[in-house]
Each structure stands twice: as structure tokens, then as C-alpha cells.
Amino acid sequence: MQHYHYIFTGTGLAALLTVREMVQHPFYRDKKILLLDADAKKTNDRTWCFWDEKKQFENIQHKAWEAAVFADAGFERRFAMAPYTYRMIRGLDFYAAVFEELHQNPNLTFIQEKVVDFQELGNHCLVKTENQSFTSNYIFNSIFNPERLMAQKKFPLVHQHFVGWFVQTETPVFTPDCATFMD
Numbered sequence: 001m002q003h004y005h006y007i008f009t010g011t012g013l014a015a016l017l018t019v020r021e022m023v024q025h026p027f028y029r030d031k032k033i034l035l036l037d038a039d040a041k042k043t044n045d046r047t048w049c050f051w052d053e054k055k056q057f058e059n060i061q062h063k064a065w066e067a068a069v070f071a072d073a074g075f076e077r078r079f080a081m082a083p084y085t086y087r088m089i090r091g092l093d094f095y096a097a098v099f100e101e102l103h104q105n106p107n108l109t110f111i112q113e114k115v116v117d118f119q120e121l122g123n124h125c126l127v128k129t130e131n132q133s134f135t136s137n138y139i140f141n142s143i144f145n146p147e148r149l150m151a152q153k154k155f156p157l158v159h160q161h162f163v164g165w166f167v168q169t170e171t172p173v174f175t176p177d178c179a180t181f182m183d
């Protein structure tokens with residue numbers, strides 16, 4: 001059974017941002033890291049928009065806005081967002097860019113397999129996929145488990161749903177350089 005210092009169960013946004021930071025730090029230079037995901041991360045499964053003042057991911061941005069509009073039927077206000085830029089990146093571009101960076105690191109292994117179980121066993125952890133098992137010192141888990149979340153009483157639970165829509169109109173109605181809030 002192969003042993004790793006760290007195993008990431010699920011390699012979405014949280015895991016990839018974390019690993020990207022880890023490999024830049026000298027402490028992790030000799031640490032073996034396994035990334036496990038059921039998905040190949042080769043589809044544009046979502047897009048992200050965020051306020052940014054540090055030019056983060058500017059190289060892969062799909063769109064960026066410096067101005068926004070907030071409006072309803074009887075009210076409209078346009079405003080500049082400086083010092084922030086509202087930036088949009090596509091999931092697919094993010095996954096491709098981060099995997100390209102990470103593939104150059106010999107201590108990282110990516111395996112596309114569904115994780116079926118993981119456990120803490122005293123001084124090590126055990127992770128089982130559909131086909132094999134691995135041990136590690138630590139697990140970073142991103143696999144959503146709603147039962148566990150609902151069972152805890154320490155924090156209030158807030159459900160947030162994201163649904164992505166692409167809207168196409170027959171005649172132009174959007175202002176491409178101005179992001180529309182709560183449209």
C-alpha cells in the first residue's frame with residue numbers, strides 16, 4: 001500500500017488552491033502528496049466571479065469588469081469599482097492552469113478514482129478508492145457529506161446554492177463592460 005504525507009480527497013477549488021500554496025513553501029518540498037478525484041476536471045463545470053485587487057489569475061481571466069450597475073424597474077446606479085476589479089474565470093481554465101503548474105512537481109501524484117471511504121486510524125489515515133487503498137499522515141477532504149454537516153450543532157447552518165446560467169438574447173440587451181448585479 002502506498003504511503004503519502006498528504007492525501008487530498010477531491011481536488012476542486014479548495015484543494016487545488018491549497019496544494020498550489022503548499023508546493024511553493026520549502027516545508028513541503030520533500031513531502032509526497034496524492035490528489036484523488038472521481039472527475040478528470042476537464043469540463044467547464046462552473047465559472048467563478050470575485051472581487052480582486054491583486055491581479056489574481058489575471059492570466060486566465062475570461063472577463064473582467066471595472067464598472068457595475070445595480071438597477072430595478074425604477075432605479076439605476078452605475079459605479080466604478082476601483083480599487084477592485086470584478087474578475088471572472090472559467091473552472092476549466094483554472095483546472096488546466098493549476099494542473100499544468102502541479103504536473104511539473106515530482107512529489108505530486110494525481111489519480112482519477114472515486115473515493116469510497118477514508119478513516120483516521122491513530123497515527124495514520126486510510127483512504128480507499130474503488131480500486132485501491134492508500135495511507136497518509138493527513139487527509140484534506142473536500143467530499144461533501146451533508147449528514148455530517150447537519151448532525152453538528154456547534155455552528156448555524158446556511159445553505160447556499162449556485163446555479164450557472166448562460167443567457168442569449170435575439171437583440172443586444174447587455175452592457176458588456178458593466179457587470180449587472182442581481183440581474
Ligand SMILES: Cc1cc2nc3c(=O)[nH]c(=O)nc-3n(C[C@H](O)[C@H](O)[C@H](O)COP(=O)(O)OP(=O)(O)OC[C@H]3O[C@@H](n4cnc5c(N)ncnc54)[C@H](O)[C@@H]3O)c2cc1C
Nearest residue numbers: 010011012013014015037038039046048049114115162164
Ligand atoms: C455553477 C456554479 C457557479 C459558482 N460561482 C461562484 C462564484 O462566482 N464565486 C464563488 O466564490 N463561488 C462560486 N461557486 C461556488 C464554488 O464553486 C464552491 O464554493 C467551490 O467550488 C467549493 O470548493 P470545494 O473545493 O470545496 O468543492 P468543489 O470545487 O466542488 O470540489 C470537490 C471535488 O470533490 C470531487 N469529489 C466529490 N466526491 C468525490 C468522491 N467520492 N471521490 C473523489 N472525488 C470526489 C469532485 O469531483 C470535485 O472535484 C459556484 C458554484 C457553482 C456550481
